[in-house]
Amino acid sequence: MDNVMLARMIFGTSIAFHIIFATLGVGITLMILVAEIMRIIRKDEDYGTLAKRWTKGVAILLGVAIPSGTIVAVMLSLLWPGFMEIVGQVIALPFQVEIFAFFLEALFLSIYIYAADRLSPTMRIVSVFFVALGATASAVLITNAHAWMNTPRGFDLVNGQVANVNPLAAVNNPSFYVTSLHVVGSAYMTGAFVLASVAAYKLFRGGLTEREVTYHRKGLTLSLAIGLIMSVYTMNNGHDTAIMLHEHIPVKLAAAEGLFETQANAPLAIMGTPDPEAGRVVGGIEIPGMLSWLATGSTDGVVRGLYDYPQDEWPPLFVHTLFNVMVGIGSALFGLAVIFWALWFFRRKTNKPYPKWLLAGLVASGPLAMIGIETGWIFSCTGRQPWTIYGIQRTSEAATNSGNLGMLFFLFVSLYVVLLVLTGLVMHYYFNRNPVSKELQIMS
């Protein structure tokens, strides 16, 4: 296998591993903040207990997010030296500012966890607020660099040398706002659905006391309130992201939709496989005119197809599936949240338990959201291929020419597998040892 392929595999796996923990770090800290605020508004200690237990979980997750983030940050220089030479001269600012976001988060997290018993309630909220702010800021800042890779601005490449640098124009690139809003929205959404999953699982399994049921119901409704808001937001903003692709990176949108011919009245293809010979998606469902309407606001709008580009500039065509999975999950989760709230509304006078099928769906929602994050990111990065910096630097030009990559791939993949298993075990063991029933008893 060649070096570039190995470098892509190492980097892709590493970042796909980091994103699991990082996204939850962003999403769940928001939920902790919301719970701490609810506790004050409702004067209900159950929300304090929720916040405390979620913090426990987040502490474990961030303990893996931090070193895995360190890995990807250093690997960026190790595996993509050609890329980093340009980054260092053009888009170093978000990386630099991100450091301060990390400091903010690490400092306040240590304070919130190790000094919780010495803080006043206000200082606790202030500390979680800064943890959440730091996490969200890290997501926005790193997405800034990612958005710049998609829509690079702020420099020229003259004979392979960087010239006319304008770092602020680079930061202010056209896809930044819409992309970072999508990333943050989807992270909040994922945090909420993962916590909803946990509560739904407890209710689904049953065997709880009255007191525990009340507690888990509070967790479920709070998570699904945020979950509903964020899924509406993410879908809406995902639409804007697709319009951004239409305007700036049409080849990526064409690959996402499996559109070969440039045309007005372009159809939206759902699932199926794009077939370059046939020039269309085979085995999927086509909705005529829908893609034109989504991308341009009118069925007459012209959407560019893959045939407009030389074939060596096409992304791999399987990104169509990744894109469909992300959008499908977004719609499904929105549907679940709507059903839940409709049921909640009609049954608010009674105290009937939630139906099993709904709970089962909600148990699946957390893992589904995570799959949405993974497929969305892999779509975005792989859909940029063969470019690392779109239109400017090819992935093969960015990659290292060092040997030994095969061994490193093996080393890191085994590390990730072990850490995934261990983190799961630690969570399981900790929460089994300290069941919520104990905490609820102490309180009453």
Next chain:
Amino acid sequence: MQDVYIAIIILWAFLFMYAIAGSIDFGAGFWAMYYRKRTDTKAASIANRYLSPSWEVTNVFLVLLVVALVSFFPGAAATLGTLMIVPFCLVLFLLTIRSAFMVYSYSVQKYTNMLVIISGITGLLIPALLISILPAAIGGFVEVVGDRQYVLIDQLFTSPTFYTHLGFGLSTELFLSALLLSDYAKEAGSEETYHVYRRNAIILGPITLSFAVGAILTLIPEAFWMFENMANEWLLFTLSLLAFSIGYSALWWPTKKFGVGRPRVAVLLIALQFGLASFAYGSAHMPYFLYPDVTIYDAFTNEVMFHLLLIGYGIGMAILIPVFIWFWRLFMKDKRYLKQESTH
């Protein structure tokens, strides 16, 4: 002063901060392992208590260092990255295991023993790997074939200067951490533990100094250019020696609490000594990042970016320093944290 020198000085300052914070952090891990079976002193639990809230912050310093290197000197990052991919990846690997276990054991007591051993062993291996970059960067160990560069691992491993650098790195780490922990133990009011760490510091001081001298002397055959440059920095090296002597002697200064030794003074002066010496070493290395191919001038970023970064660091530091001070007070000064009975 030229911009490129401002940049390299900032980079040195970050390196210095990470070297100190990292030494203490990794060293504390080693001491916690070394004393884990001793029930007659609190040496292990004091080291652990220091470690718990501090490792995350230390880790950010590492990221800070890497980002500063890439953004100030993108050219150097590319070459260093290509050459050092294996040692860096091993460091990352070990660091990840260490950090993960740090959190696991905080949540599940069952893992504590394993953590202590893992953080003790990685506490020695990580600094050793990091320090091995220094002798590799003085040149003579890199071969260029076509457009690929290789580190001559076998030649590196058989050169005496590699081992003196290694010895210097490890002894400094243990020396600094023993000093800081003696101060921390004093702050926590644990006399026993204070004496344990004070004794360790007394033993390690001269060892560190000998390795430092050894590292310089073994450079002569490998990199005479650097040795010559070092001779020009004699003033800094003399000051550094002076700081060492006074700092070391502070371990015997009389005090009211526990009778003998002023560890706070010793920590500060030894850190100063380390700063002076590493600054002198770095100056002697100039203008090369990697002798003889990569100089700081070739690798430097553009002026526009440099000035924006400078503003960024200014603002960031101004916001963060108050938080650092609060953090310090909560964990280094607050008696309720220092004296708690059970360890987390």
